[in-house]
Amino acid sequence: MSQREQTKNHRNLWRSLTEIHEFMILFIIIGAVILMTILSPIFFTSGNILATLLSLAIESIIAIGMTVLMVSGGFDMSVGSTVGFTGAMAAMLMVRGTPVILAIMVGIGLGVLIGMGNGLIISKIGINPFITTLGMLNLVRGLLLVITKGKNITGLPDSFKILGQGKFFNVQYPILIAIILVIIGDFLLRKSQFFRQNYYIGGNERAALLSGINVSKMKVFNYALVGGLAAFAGIIMTARLGAASVSAGTGLELRVISAVIIGGASLQGGEGTVAGAFLGTLLMALIQNSLTLLGVDVYWNTFVIGTTLLVAVMIDTLSKKRKGLL
Amino acid sequence: MDKLIILEARDIVKNFPGVRALDRIQLQLQKGEVHALVGENGAGKSTLMHILGGVYKPDSGDVFIEGKKVKLQNPYHASQEGISVVYQELSLVQNLSIAENIFANRQPLKRMKLVDWNLLYQKTSEVLKYFNLEIDPRTPVKELSVAEQQVVEILKAISYNPKVLILDEPTSSLTQIETKLLFKNIKLLKEKGVSFVYISHHLQEIFEIADRVTIFRDGKYIDTRNISEVNEEQVVKLMVGREIQNMYGDRNSKIGEEYFQVENLSQDGVFTEVSFSLKRGEILGVAGLVGAGRTELARAIFGLEPFSEGSIRLNGKVLSIHSPGDAIQEGIAYLTEDRKQQGLFLKMSYRENLIAPDMKRFIKGMNILDESKITSFAEQSQKQFKIITPTIFQKVRNLSGGNQQKVLLSMWVGINPKVLIVDEPTRGVDVGARREIYKIMRDLTLSGVGIVMISSDLPEVLGVSDRILVMRGGRIVGEFNQNEATEERVITCATGVGKVNILT
Numbered sequence: 001m002s003q004r005e006q007t008k009n010h011r012n013l014w015r016s017l018t019e020i021h022e023f024m025i026l027f028i029i030i031g032a033v034i035l036m037t038i039l040s041p042i043f044f045t046s047g048n049i050l051a052t053l054l055s056l057a058i059e060s061i062i063a064i065g066m067t068v069l070m071v072s073g074g075f076d077m078s079v080g081s082t083v084g085f086t087g088a089m090a091a092m093l094m095v096r097g098t099p100v101i102l103a104i105m106v107g108i109g110l111g112v113l114i115g116m117g118n119g120l121i122i123s124k125i126g127i128n129p130f131i132t133t134l135g136m137l138n139l140v141r142g143l144l145l146v147i148t149k150g151k152n153i154t155g156l157p158d159s160f161k162i163l164g165q166g167k168f169f170n171v172q173y174p175i176l177i178a179i180i181l182v183i184i185g186d187f188l189l190r191k192s193q194f195f196r197q198n199y200y201i202g203g204n205e206r207a208a209l210l211s212g213i214n215v216s217k218m219k220v221f222n223y224a225l226v227g228g229l230a231a232f233a234g235i236i237m238t239a240r241l242g243a244a245s246v247s248a249g250t251g252l253e254l255r256v257i258s259a260v261i262i263g264g265a266s267l268q269g270g271e272g273t274v275a276g277a278f279l280g281t282l283l284m285a286l287i288q289n290s291l292t293l294l295g296v297d298v299y300w301n302t303f304v305i306g307t308t309l310l311v312a313v314m315i316d317t318l319s320k321k322r323k324g325l326l
Numbered sequence: 327m328d329k330l331i332i333l334e335a336r337d338i339v340k341n342f343p344g345v346r347a348l349d350r351i352q353l354q355l356q357k358g359e360v361h362a363l364v365g366e367n368g369a370g371k372s373t374l375m376h377i378l379g380g381v382y383k384p385d386s387g388d389v390f391i392e393g394k395k396v397k398l399q400n401p402y403h404a405s406q407e408g409i410s411v412v413y414q415e416l417s418l419v420q421n422l423s424i425a426e427n428i429f430a431n432r433q434p435l436k437r438m439k440l441v442d443w444n445l446l447y448q449k450t451s452e453v454l455k456y457f458n459l460e461i462d463p464r465t466p467v468k469e470l471s472v473a474e475q476q477v478v479e480i481l482k483a484i485s486y487n488p489k490v491l492i493l494d495e496p497t498s499s500l501t502q503i504e505t506k507l508l509f510k511n512i513k514l515l516k517e518k519g520v521s522f523v524y525i526s527h528h529l530q531e532i533f534e535i536a537d538r539v540t541i542f543r544d545g546k547y548i549d550t551r552n553i554s555e556v557n558e559e560q561v562v563k564l565m566v567g568r569e570i571q572n573m574y575g576d577r578n579s580k581i582g583e584e585y586f587q588v589e590n591l592s593q594d595g596v597f598t599e600v601s602f603s604l605k606r607g608e609i610l611g612v613a614g615l616v617g618a619g620r621t622e623l624a625r626a627i628f629g630l631e632p633f634s635e636g637s638i639r640l641n642g643k644v645l646s647i648h649s650p651g652d653a654i655q656e657g658i659a660y661l662t663e664d665r666k667q668q669g670l671f672l673k674m675s676y677r678e679n680l681i682a683p684d685m686k687r688f689i690k691g692m693n694i695l696d697e698s699k700i701t702s703f704a705e706q707s708q709k710q711f712k713i714i715t716p717t718i719f720q721k722v723r724n725l726s727g728g729n730q731q732k733v734l735l736s737m738w739v740g741i742n743p744k745v746l747i748v749d750e751p752t753r754g755v756d757v758g759a760r761r762e763i764y765k766i767m768r769d770l771t772l773s774g775v776g777i778v779m780i781s782s783d784l785p786e787v788l789g790v791s792d793r794i795l796v797m798r799g800g801r802i803v804g805e806f807n808q809n810e811a812t813e814e815r816v817i818t819c820a821t822g823v824g825k826v827n828i829l830t
Contacts, residue, residue, distance in 0.1 A: 191695055192692075192693045193685045193689050203674050204667075207667075207668055209650060210630070211650070211683045212651040212684075213682075270673050
């Protein structure tokens with residue numbers, strides 16, 4: 001191989017790496033980490049890193065399901081309410097003496113039911129996912145307010161709180177749980193035949209149907225998966241805080257969807273990975289942490305998250321246009 | 327020959343990443359002529375049309391309108407200069423009325439810039455009369471058949487009073503009757519001095535309507551001839567660059583016994599008491615007009631729509647099919663007529679498309695896909711079906727129409743079907759790829775697979791089928807053996823005009 005061909009190959013490798021969306025975000029994250037390490041002495045300490053990871057654990061667990069759903073062309077606005085509702089229901093059961101494990105199972109079961117409700121309405125009746133899950137968002141939050149009469153639930157057993165507050169070698173359980181689930185989720189969505197079907201549904205739903213894929217069954221499964229993961233996240237959140245708040249998870253859906261989109265998914269479906277979505281949540285958490293450390297007024301946080309989403313999507317769209325893909 | 331040149335494209339070059347789509351192309355259009363533009367898929371016809379329509383800008387070369395050099399900026403500018411284009415893909419707003427679609431952005435106005443609805447509907451009714459269409463101009467486009475939508479698209483282009491009208495495969499979804507009306511209108515407009523660029527794969531049509539023909543091949547200009555001075559074989563030879571012999575291939579001489587029976591199949595209001603049987607190694611053509619219920623029948627057999635009565639038997643066993651998944655399990659494959667919207671995953675690679683109908687076959691335990699098995703299957707399939715693509719990882723949308731159709735065929739032949747149903751297998755496919763598709767179908771029949779071929783292309787039905795069924799109004803109204811079928815007999819039977827000998 002001549003030297004010229006070799007440099008050409010190197011350049012091609014570099015180009016194909018940069019064409020992978022996840023690497024682009026990873027480079028941005030590495031750049032931000034280096035910059036922040038220089039700018040702030042506190043940034044690269046284990047305390048700060050763990051605090052940042054803890055703050056994104058809840059979102060990244062939900063983002064796994066949301067990625068699967070968005071790859072198939074779906075979309076769920078109701079996850080924030082599910083987080084609040086299921087966390088509170090599990091908490092109420094425990095306060096009344098239900099065994100911890102059973103209460104957790106019931107909580108997750110309720111999340112799965114909410115998701116199945118969404119999935120059935122969307123796939124069998126044919127109502128648009130945005131409207132269906134927007135309705136479910138209010139329905140579930142409303143139900144939570146009715147049942148709790150607006151009061152927070154405290155007095156949870158310690159054996160439950162350990163799920164959110166316990167540590168393994170100084171790393172909080174929620175971080176470990178989130179990382180393990182992300183790894184499993186990414187593997188399954190990449191490799192398993194069952195989950196790969198979502199790329200076909202999102203790519204061309206009618207062709208997927210003609211190819212013998214059971215599209216409506218997959219859709220119901222996906223919404224149930226998001227519901228179940230949101231419920232699990234809500235229960236971990238309750239354990240971490242040691243109490244269930246009726247406003248828990250409010251607005252979470254938009255942060256999760258933003259992270260998944262930053263991570264490379266699109267509302268049209270057919271693209272996205274769990275690893276990308278995790279990097280998306282990581283980038284958002286990193287930006288928030290950086291702003292705090294740099295002493296920027298917290299009121300800027302939301303503004304910066306919005307800007308990040310728009311910039312990420314614009315870069316992606318423009319690069320696709322340049323390559324003639326749009 | 328010293329007629330006024332209304333439109334000229336001179337030395338047009340257009341590059342796309344990795345390909346030179348147009349290489350110093352020429353086209354001269356005389357006032358009041360119908361100028362056919364022919365070539366295989368990928369010859370550059372569509373690219374040139376997009377340049378003349380103001381969608382693409384050429385890398386070099388010039389466009390002249392009535393001798394004046396123009397740089398077309400966008401489609402609106404092109405229509406201002408008198409060039410109107412009817413693209414193959416329909417571009418109508420489904421929820422709006424026929425009237426609002428035809429006069430989009432040019433609705434007649436009254437005081438205060440309010441839309442003058444009465445005048446709008448009146449003007450629309452007038453243009454609809456060109457095609458003898460007795461439809462309320464207020465009808466939403468989504469309620470029209472595909473053929474009617476195509477007519478609305480053409481009327482929209484005509485309503486701009488263009489000097490030049492470019493038509494890309496305008497008859498691809500029209501029935502014979504509407505095609506006749508289209509030709510009548512082209513002739514009328516021609517007398518008024520409108521010039522046409524007419525793109526079509528159907529050479530018969532070109533010989534019926536065109537005055538001259540220009541041939542492109544691989545992005546290069548080959549020749550322009552007067553239609554009266556050439557015949558079909560010569561045009562095909564210029565298009566392909568070699569002679570195409572034995573287009574439809576040789577019929578399978580070893581047709582076996584009946585093994586697939588459809589009995590008294592009915593779907594309310596769509597088709598009624600349809601019965602037919604298929605023999606091993608046989609190609610059974612299904613002819614009929616658009617709307618005769620042929621596609622609906624295929625969709626019902628494939629489990630996409632339920633049927634109210636009747637049964638389907640394969641190898642003596644009654645099948646219970648409720649979904650495409652069931653049909654695939656039983657070894658029935660269906661190639662849709664609409665490869666882009668319903669058949670292919672355009673944003674995905676050839677490799678991923680190929681395994682879509684039968685992903686479970688590539689599992690290596692624990693539901694994990696065996697990537698290397700998929701890759702070697704895809705590489706072998708690419709060779710077998712002669713799919714022209716740089717790699718098996720290429721997105722299917724970047725392939726030419728003929729190659730896309732071969733991809734669809736390879737997907738379904740890949741599941742080793744017992745019965746293959748193909749719906750318009752060569753629509754929008756060029757001569758070369760067409761011949762390869764027939765070859766693949768023939769090879770499959772040699773292994774004992776029976777094929778049901780729904781087609782509106784009569785020469786194809788006659789050339790390929792061993793036996794021909796004709797459907798009209800949801801019923802089978804005729805059956806012909808290959809040696810007794812003629813174009814005239816099949817048309818007569820399909821349209822229900824006149825009497826024919828019907829075998830039963």
